[in-house]
Amino acid sequence: MKDFNYYSPTQVVFGRQSEEKVAELVKKYGGTKVLVHYGGGSAKKSGLLDKMLRLLDEKGISHIELGGVVPNPLLSMVYKGIDLCRKEGVDFILAVGGGSVIDSSKAIAYGACYDGDVWDFWNGKSTPQAALPIGAVLTIPAAGSEMSDSCVITKDEGLLKRGVNSDLCRCRFAIMNPERTFTLPPYQTAAGATDIMMHTMERYFSRHQDMTLTDAIAEALLRTVMNCTLDVMHDPEDYRARAQIMWAGSLSHNNLTECGLEKDFATHRLEHELSALFGVTHGAGLAAIWPSWARYMLPRHTSRFVRFAVNVMGVENDFTSPEQTAEKGIQAFETFMHRIGMPITMKEIMGREVTDEEIEIMADKCSRAGSITIGSLEKLSKKEMIEIYRLAK
Ligand code: NZQ
Ligand code: ZN
DSSP, rough: OOOOOOOOOOEEEEEGGGGGGGGHHHTTTOOSSEEEEEEEHHHHHTTTHHHHHHHHHHOOOEEEEEOOEEEEEBHHHHHHHHHHHHHHHHOOOEESSHHHHHHHHHHHHHHHOOOOGGGTTTSSSOOOOOEEEEEEEEOOOOOOOTTEEEEEEETTTEEEEEEEEEEGOOEEEEEEOGGGGOOOOOHHHHHHHHHHHHHHHHSSOOOOOOOOOHHHHHHHHHHHHHHHHHHHHOOOOOHHHHHHHHHHHHTTTSSSGGSOOOOHHHHHHHHHHHHHHHHHOOHHHHHHHHHHHHHHHHGGSSHHHHHHHTTTTTOOOOOOOOHHHHHHHHHOOOOOHHHHTOSHHHHHHHSSSSOOOHHHHHHHHHHHTTTTOSSSSSOOOOHHHHHHHHTTO
């Protein structure tokens, strides 16, 4: 078992009435002038945004708004937010939306407390020393940003998608009302569920395989998300299923499923290049890459894939052929992805084959021109990244 330091400071307020608490929570964490940050329109359309503004008004909390965050959020929007925070003396950011809005808020929170160019944190020139406090009102369970220490931003110029990790950006509170996810289109629901599964699987497939408690939590989480996703595909207003997916989304990325293990995250790194270059939905990109990563890893880590096949995907263990059992687990994952409308190759997302030149570009960016490796189960060089992208074509 690997030593660990588990830190998860976000106050979670979960349930049907949770949004009513927003102003009280902003006050509790010191907000007097709030930037309310949101996305392309879903929060406006549903009335959630107006409700948040009204509740802040009722408690006499001054606020300004900045909407228009796009999926795979852009640095240009972050600069806008930083300028606004400085000009208006903002001391708290309220993110109303999903991972993209929360990550944009986190980046603004860093930038508002930094004298240089905020991108310095993503290109390794500097590390964050301070951030404005943030609260989240979550509308899509997926990225887990509401409890994670991670902030993923795309630099418009060169389409560089990068993550920065620091406890400073962890949300002070996360309001989660599963009813707010009823309006999610099936594709976003499925992509979100895939991302949640992948945050768990990227930790489950670890070199440290003697943490049975963490493994059991991960397996239960994965089975729950799969069952509940099928339920909400059938009935989008199934509160019980929506609630479990929502909570699983937070637990999958707040490091609970990492205790005693070592995260891999190679599939994530490969996917970030795909969504940076082509703007595809993050969860769908993960679905397209994982089966190829898994088949690449299977020969060297067969027993782990057997455990996944049997305990998560419900495959019967064929003790005479572990390889076959493991392969059946990957196939069962692919079948599930197709059932919920997710792709299992890049061609299925793009509607065309990704070219060798495009693969070279993605692998080059992912490996920083061949200077770094990714992953921990096996460390992947640029050459191996190309092989996996080719398998995922
Ligand atoms: O922009 P609006 O109009 O709000 O629409 C959004 C968006 O189009 C829509 N949506 C959200 N809630 C809705 C809704 N539509 C109807 N009803 C609702 N209740 O869903 C679309 C996707 O939203 P987005 O925030 O982009 O999704 P997600 O939470 O998956 O975030 C994706 C981003 O997070 C990054 C991803 O790479 C990507 O950039 N990640 C962040 C992580 C982190 N900070 O810890 C970890 C992840 O691995 C991931 O990399
Ligand atoms: Zn993810």
